[in-house]
Amino acid sequence: MITPACRRLVALCALGTTLGALAACGSPQQTPTPRTASSSPASAAPGHPSAPLSHAPAAPSRPPTLAPGPAGLTPVFRNAPRAPGKTVALTFDADMTADQGGRAAAGEHFDNPGLIAALRTLKVPATVFMTGRWAEEYPDQARSIGRDSLFEIANHSYSHFAFTDDCYGLPTVPEDRMREDVERAYTALHKAGVPEPMPYFRFPGGCYDRRALRAVSGTGVTAVQWDVVSGDAFATDADAVAQQVLQGVKPGSVVVMHCTRSAAPTTEQVVRTVVPELRRQGYRFVKVSELIGTANARH
Numbered sequence: 524m525i526t527p528a529c530r531r532l533v534a535l536c537a538l539g540t541t542l543g544a545l546a547a548c549g550s551p552q553q554t555p556t557p558r559t560a561s562s563s564p565a566s567a568a569p570g571h572p573s574a575p576l577s578h579a580p581a582a583p584s585r586p587p588t589l590a591p592g593p594a595g596l597t598p599v600f601r602n603a604p605r606a607p608g609k610t611v612a613l614t615f616d617a618d619m620t621a622d623q624g625g626r627a628a629a630g631e632h633f634d635n636p637g638l639i640a641a642l643r644t645l646k647v648p649a650t651v652f653m654t655g656r657w658a659e660e661y662p663d664q665a666r667s668i669g670r671d672s673l674f675e676i677a678n679h680s681y682s683h684f685a686f687t688d689d690c691y692g693l694p695t696v697p698e699d700r701m702r703e704d705v706e707r708a709y710t711a712l713h714k715a716g717v718p719e720p721m722p723y724f725r726f727p728g729g730c731y732d733r734r735a736l737r738a739v740s741g742t743g744v745t746a747v748q749w750d751v752v753s754g755d756a757f758a759t760d761a762d763a764v765a766q767q768v769l770q771g772v773k774p775g776s777v778v779v780m781h782c783t784r785s786a787a788p789t790t791e792q793v794v795r796t797v798v799p800e801l802r803r804q805g806y807r808f809v810k811v812s813e814l815i816g817t818a819n820a821r822h
């Protein structure tokens with residue numbers, strides 16, 4: 524699905540790579556046929572990327588992952604089975620590119636503490652897909668989010684370069700550096716003080732292909748996409764974004780939003796609108812790990 528907001532985003536991204544930094548909407552540009560949770564999830568797979576199996580914690584505390592796909596490809600999770608129960612996962616991408624440090628130093632806000640505070644006030648569990656570069660820029664916030672059991676932090680690459688050749692104008696990670704990029708992001712998260720980043724990886728822009736799935740397979744991550752595009756990137760009308768979320772959410776949905784004030788300024792307001800409404804409809808907010816665990820339990 525490409526929404527009007529996404530078309531605008533794609534157009535913006537075509538103007539330059541810095542605007543492309545927040546590209547995370549619409550369908551993947553090149554979609555192979557990986558296994559998805561709704562079609563063929565499997566039991567827990569090994570490999571917390573930051574914790575080798577020999578040092579892994581006891582099984583009950585290991586985050587659920589999907590088993591590798593055919594030929595060992597990185598599995599892809601998009602949404603949980605639609606029933607039973609009305610659960611939904613809000614996810615927030617903390618985008619930042621390697622070359623945006625100067626802009627941050629000049630006062631541009633790539634963080635969104637008001638959004639995180641709102642999630643805490645509303646008691647909404649959430650998953651933050653954080654770039655390593657963001658964690659380097661905002662280590663106190665990364666640590667605070669990472670140590671709060673309300674949240675889980677997952678990997679959104681080191682600096683938001685694309686893992687396919689054609690992804691909203693984003694600069695590209697060479698194939699032989701893809702695994703290293705994922706690992707570099709985990710290193711940055713740990714260095715910032717995030718104790719247990721999750722073994723989940725969101726491709727920048729949601730762009731992946733078989734080559735990318737193969738390249739990062741050694742890290743043990745489950746790739747996490749989404750089935751609901753909020754359209755918060757570069758949006759100025761919070762009500763329109765909220766409506767798009769409310770219209771898109773189904774039981775088991777994963778909603779993609781952003782944790783970046785400068786390029787997604789309405790997100791806090793959107794959350795304050797959609798959370799009470801979805802709760803009124805009977806939805807319960809969960810983290811991505813719970814959805815993946817649910818998907819595994821049903822097979």
Ligand SMILES: [Zn+2]
Nearest residue numbers: 547616618728
């Ligand atoms: Zn992103």
